[in-house]
Amino acid sequence: MKRRQLIGAIATAAIGSAGCVSGLSSLVKTPAHTVSVYNLSEKRAREVEVSVRNSADEILFERSYAFSESVQASESETFPASDDPATVLVTVDGKRYERQWPASDCNGLSVWEGLDVKIFGKMDPERDVYTGGNCQTAYMGD
DSSP states (O other), rough: HHHHHHHHHHHHHHHHHHHHHHHTTTTOOOOOEEEEEEOOSTTOEEEEEEEEEEEOEEEEEEEHHHHSSSSOOOEEEEEEEEEOOOEEEEEEEEEEEEOOOOOOTTTTTEEEEEEEEOOOOTOOOTTTTTEEEHHHHHEEEO
């Protein structure tokens, strides 16, 4: 009789722990890059699209934004972290600007590179679309 009780206890523990293991897998977080876009042209509405591509020209991130006097920023949107973001394409009011993914010194910090896009003034291509990097601890779904 003790053998049956032992087998029953083992089976119950195994079934119960299976639920715990599946519950733990939902706690595993996927690291993410962040994208923040700021319209710094005061009181000026802008239609903006930001696309991040890898070296094979595959889209890693792409979003459109409609900025107005009341909406001037979109912060910390995420896409899965990778080693290969290469190009940033920013389209502002139909005008396209291409930049390289900014180099950030995030190595060894348990953080991932992020992207800041800042849009200024009258759209001089050399001065008015800034892309810079940052280091953040971010995960998909945060």
